[in-house]
Amino acid sequence: MKTTKFLGVLAFLCLLQIPLTAQVDSTNLDEYFDDGGMSSSIHLLKIDVAPILHNHFVLIYERSLFRRMSIQLGVGPVLPYNIPTPIELVGEDFVERKINSAPTSGFILRGDLKFYYLEGSSQIPDGSYYSLTYRRTLYQFSDDNPTDGRTAIHDFLMGYGIVNSLGDRFYVEPCIGLGVLIKNVESPVSAERELIPGFAYMFSLSLGTRL
Amino acid sequence: MKTTRHLTKLFALFILSAIIQPLVGQNLTKSTIFEGKGYQHLEEVLQTSEGFFAFRETGKFRTNFQDCFVDKLRPDLKIMATNQLKLERDKSDLLFVSAMSMNDKIYVFTSFPNMKKKIHYLFVQTLDQKNLVLNDDLKKIAELDFSESRGRGNYGAFSVIQSPNKKYFTVSQYLIDQAEGEQLLVFDSSIGLLGSFIHEVKDGSYTSFPAVTNDGKLYFAETESKEGKACTLYGYSSDGNLITQEELNYGLDDGYRYCLLRVMDENNIIIASQRRANDGYSSYVVDGFYTGVFNLKDNNFVYQLSENFEEDYIDRTPEPKPGKKQRSRRPDGIDDLLLREISTTPSGRVYLSFEQYSTFKKASTTTTRNGATGDTKTRTSYKTYYNFDDLLTVSISPKGEYEWTHRIKRNSMGPIDELDWMSYFGFVDGESYNYVYNDDPKNMEKDFDEVASQYRPYSLRSGINTVLISINNDGEGKRTEISNMKKDKIDFIPRHSVLMDDNSLMLFSRQRLTGLSVNMQKRKADLMYLRMTLD
Numbered sequence: 097m098k099t100t101k102f103l104g105v106l107a108f109l110c111l112l113q114i115p116l117t118a119q120v121d122s123t124n125l126d127e128y129f130d131d132g133g134m135s136s137s138i139h140l141l142k143i144d145v146a147p148i149l150h151n152h153f154v155l156i157y158e159r160s161l162f163r164r165m166s167i168q169l170g171v172g173p174v175l176p177y178n179i180p181t182p183i184e185l186v187g188e189d190f191v192e193r194k195i196n197s198a199p200t201s202g203f204i205l206r207g208d209l210k211f212y213y214l215e216g217s218s219q220i221p222d223g224s225y226y227s228l229t230y231r232r233t234l235y236q237f238s239d240d241n242p243t244d245g246r247t248a249i250h251d252f253l254m255g256y257g258i259v260n261s262l263g264d265r266f267y268v269e270p271c272i273g274l275g276v277l278i279k280n281v282e283s284p285v286s287a288e289r290e291l292i293p294g295f296a297y298m299f300s301l302s303l304g305t306r307l
Numbered sequence: 308m309k310t311t312r313h314l315t316k317l318f319a320l321f322i323l324s325a326i327i328q329p330l331v332g333q334n335l336t337k338s339t340i341f342e343g344k345g346y347q348h349l350e351e352v353l354q355t356s357e358g359f360f361a362f363r364e365t366g367k368f369r370t371n372f373q374d375c376f377v378d379k380l381r382p383d384l385k386i387m388a389t390n391q392l393k394l395e396r397d398k399s400d401l402l403f404v405s406a407m408s409m410n411d412k413i414y415v416f417t418s419f420p421n422m423k424k425k426i427h428y429l430f431v432q433t434l435d436q437k438n439l440v441l442n443d444d445l446k447k448i449a450e451l452d453f454s455e456s457r458g459r460g461n462y463g464a465f466s467v468i469q470s471p472n473k474k475y476f477t478v479s480q481y482l483i484d485q486a487e488g489e490q491l492l493v494f495d496s497s498i499g500l501l502g503s504f505i506h507e508v509k510d511g512s513y514t515s516f517p518a519v520t521n522d523g524k525l526y527f528a529e530t531e532s533k534e535g536k537a538c539t540l541y542g543y544s545s546d547g548n549l550i551t552q553e554e555l556n557y558g559l560d561d562g563y564r565y566c567l568l569r570v571m572d573e574n575n576i577i578i579a580s581q582r583r584a585n586d587g588y589s590s591y592v593v594d595g596f597y598t599g600v601f602n603l604k605d606n607n608f609v610y611q612l613s614e615n616f617e618e619d620y621i622d623r624t625p626e627p628k629p630g631k632k633q634r635s636r637r638p639d640g641i642d643d644l645l646l647r648e649i650s651t652t653p654s655g656r657v658y659l660s661f662e663q664y665s666t667f668k669k670a671s672t673t674t675t676r677n678g679a680t681g682d683t684k685t686r687t688s689y690k691t692y693y694n695f696d697d698l699l700t701v702s703i704s705p706k707g708e709y710e711w712t713h714r715i716k717r718n719s720m721g722p723i724d725e726l727d728w729m730s731y732f733g734f735v736d737g738e739s740y741n742y743v744y745n746d747d748p749k750n751m752e753k754d755f756d757e758v759a760s761q762y763r764p765y766s767l768r769s770g771i772n773t774v775l776i777s778i779n780n781d782g783e784g785k786r787t788e789i790s791n792m793k794k795d796k797i798d799f800i801p802r803h804s805v806l807m808d809d810n811s812l813m814l815f816s817r818q819r820l821t822g823l824s825v826n827m828q829k830r831k832a833d834l835m836y837l838r839m840t841l842d
Contacts, residue, residue, distance in 0.1 A: 125396065125397075125445060125447070126397065128419060128447055129397045129399050129419065130421075130423075131421045131422055131423035131424060134421075134423050135419075135421075135422065136397055136399045138398070
């Protein structure tokens with residue numbers, strides 16, 4: 097009985113010992129690889145500040161999928177004021193409506209597929225890249241004004257941007273893009289939908305951090 | 308079902324053998340093909356009791372290799388196993404540095420530049436020779452502080468050099484833009500650190516790569532200042548004590564630059580350098596060489612030799628026309644000549660192998676005109692080309708007397724991804740010195756001795772011939788065609804050849820594809836190892 101107990105305690109001690117030894121080794125190595133996530137952090141969080149000029153505010157999450165390729169998703173509210181973009185100033189009913197009455201609410205959804213030109217062998221998003229972007233912006237207007245309806249804009253864009261590190265963790269990322277858009281305008285009176293194609297552009301300036 | 312499978316395999320083998328058949332000639336005996344996947348680069352070939360191990364890196368871009376593969380080969384080059392080495396830790400990618408065989412084990416050296424700490428670490432792991440996987444026991448053996456380095460991505464590099472008896476190796480670390488203090492480490496074959504010390508490098512000076520002797524001593528040469536005013540040989544014991552500090556006797560006041568060091572045998576090391584014709588002329592003209600053999604036991608030079616190249620091998624500068632002023636006259640010599648290799652034969656003869664190497668930038672200009680304003684804008688872009696020209700061999704007798712010089716006229720050029728393709732592989736076979744390189748087929752029609760390769764194998768489109776030049780101990784050269792790319796459907800990457808034993812050479816080559824652009828050929832072509840019998 098005593099022998100069994102002794103063996104049991106020994107086995108327990110051994111079990112304790114094994115992870116302890118492994119941990120000492122890995123802690124030592126971790127010191128070398130601890131670079132504040134600069135090479136291993138594949139998650140990034142950022143705020144696109146450029147659209148605030150108009151009426152958007154987008155919070156973006158980016159995740160590296162493979163070496164040189166990452167995906168990012170953005171979401172944000174449409175703010176209740178309106179400074180039209182240059183493209184919106186060129187004609188069309190929706191533009192007039194938007195100028196006359198600022199949207200009361202809405203939201204923006206954005207998805208990007210990014211292809212980096214990484215110099216090193218690292219997977220971290222850094223340096224210049226090309227992107228394919230889909231952006232959906234939904235504008236809701238006040239019910240008081242019967243001329244305004246619900247308008248959704250679908251942008252399909254090709255972009256080029258650069259991720260510039262600011263210190264260990266933070267970075268700034270300007271990006272420009274060109275593409276096409278489809279406006280889906282819903283009349284508040286007849287509930288009819290109208291699809292209007294057009295050209296779209298993108299300028300974003302994101303401030304971000306590696307998680 | 309099984310029969311069909313067997314028949315398919317048999318058919319595939321038949322097709323494969325039909326492809327390989329033209330390669331099986333007098334010299335090229337066997338080959339193994341593996342699938343091409345992007346750009347490929349052969350890093351190391353090691354031999355242990357288990358077989359040959361070839362490390363190759365692949366990448367989707369010309370200069371960016373990311374994945375490292377290891378092939379285990381039999382002496383007949385049959386691939387027994389292939390595996391991709393997992394070079395990563397905590398999701399951070401490691402860079403492949405080199406591989407080394409010691410105590411019948413294979414050690415793989417990798418590095419990780421920590422961008423936050425600004426420290427570049429060097430690690431070592433062993434490779435399981437059966438499964439071709441790296442063990443988990445990653446061990447840090449060196450670190451390089453690159454916080455002071457200029458330029459993005461300049462995190463320096465490590466060089467790992469082994470003693471001839473494979474009992475010791477040294478790690479030296481250097482930054483690309485500066486060499487203010489070089490840390491040198493000496494390890495034994497069980498990766499035990501014997502000594503670590505810092506050699507202060509004077510501003511503007513250059514140090515050669517170190518040589519490790521069979522008892523773990525470390526030697527290197529330092530050339531002071533860009534003009535090469537003086538060159539000193541330093542020797543350190545494995546625990547870091549200075550044991551030798553000897554100024555080399557060039558016989559001239561200045562004009563030397565990069566030195567090469569090799570361990571010659573148990574008692575001697577050999578140092579050599581090209582001699583610059585320093586006459587206030589800005590570009591690099593070489594008119595001679597220096598060689599010294601240093602005895603490790605006596606701590607003294609056995610001989611030192613500083614010689615001009617013979618008149619016949621020097622390119623003369625025409626005399627200026629009378630009455631015409633010349634600001635700085637090009638000295639007589641050979642332009643851009645670099646000492647590439649020091650080799651010794653079994654009898655103690657020393658061969659110095661030089662290559663003319665230079666780069667030049669080719670400008671292309673585009674002019675755009677603004678329709679509205681009428682303004683024109685000119686934009687010039689530059690592309691760098693690399694010239695690998697004449698090969699020069701110098702023979703020094705075992706007694707330290709100059710014997711002869713041999714110059715091979717050559718004219719090759721290529722962009723950066725063709726460096727390995729355009730340069731050469733040199734090796735000693737018995738008492739002869741041999742070169743393998745790619746040449747233009749038109750040069751084959753010319754007599755090798757009178758030569759002047761006027762044609763450069765610039766493009767894969769025009770076709771290339773791989774040649775073996777053998778120079779005997781009397782300085783007489785003989786040319787043998789190894790392969791004709793158009794006929795054999797392969798092209799060689801000579802720089803990555805390896806001597807397998809006394810009479811065979813392993814060559815790395817690509818299979819030629821037709822109907823594709825040159826760039827696509829390089830990316831898509833299957834690669835193969837070929838064994839060439841030298842006799």
